[in-house]
Amino acid sequence: MKTTQFIVFILIITTIFGLSAKVNSETDSCSSSLNLQNANLPFDAASLHCLSVWDAHNYILRYSQTSSNIWTFVLSTPAVNSFIAIGFSSNGQMVGSSAIVGWVSSTERTIKQYFLGGTSANLVEPDKGNLQVASNFSLITSQSSRLYLGFQLETSQPQTRLLYSVGPDGFLPVAPNYRLIEHSDKFSTSINYITGQSTSSSQSPYSKLRKSHGVLNMLGWGILLIIGVLYVDLS
Incomplete structure (x- = not known):
């Protein structure tokens, strides 16, 4: 009986921690204010517009026109062991575009601009691109199971076709060439900076349903395992 009780206890703890990890990765939302610890922000965080831009991976974008030719962007994503x-x-399209890429390793935090000249790795070039990145603000940090990638662009009007991607788990670019390999997932949107609306032809109306379904699956399997152990013990 003690063995059964111990197994039930372990299953309950595992289920709770699994759900807790899921919730923690979603602690940031547009209903909460941006609160970056130990970050000296050269702008008013309360002035940033906020959009949920990629529901499948819980990507949240905050942006604002800080001055006539400076635009600020802060991308928030679940913490991953890869690049965002x-x-x-x-x-x-990705080919011909320029991207801001960031990652956090055990030894460094890195932000780089890449030019996506083609689909092969040797055509994705670090420290190149068409974006005029302002030098007074760049940020990549991990906080509360989230990654925050922040930067400013010098432009009167940023391009409205935005692309998002996440790298394969366990891969981080390394010196000296900082090459990227193919992302594990990608997403494209079109944004209206004035109205704050973001749309995508590839967005599924069931993306939020899939996330909820995943949480219910975790909870359901945990309960079924507990019932199974109790049934075996009583039979």
């Missing part, structure tokens, strides 16, 4: 990226494209 936001690209700016003239036609919605």
Whole structure:
């Protein structure tokens, strides 16, 4: 009986921690204010517009026109052991676009601009691109199971076709060439900076349903395992 009780206890704890990890990765939302610890922001965080831009991966974008020719962007994503990226494209395609890519390793935090000249790794070039990145603000940090990638662009009007991607788990670009390999997932949107609306032809109306379904699956399997152990013990 003690063995059964111990197994039930472990299953309950595992289920709770699994749900807790899921919730923690979603602690940031547009209903909450941006609160970056130990970050000296050269702008008013309360002035940033906020959009949920990629529901499948819980990507949240905050942006604002800080001055006549400076635009501020802060991308918030679940913490991953890989790179995250936001690209700016003239036609919605990755080839020919420029992207800001960031990652956090055990030894460094890195932000780089990449030019996506083609689909092969050698055509994705670090420290190149068409974006005029302002030098007074750049940020990549991990906080509360989230990654925050922040930067400013010098432009009167950023491109409206935005691309998002996440790298394969366990891969981080390394010196000296900082090459990227193919992302594990990508997403493209079109944004209206004035109205704050973001749309995508590839967005599924069931993306939020899939996320809820995943949480219910975790909870359901945990309960079924507990019932199974109790049934075996009583039979």
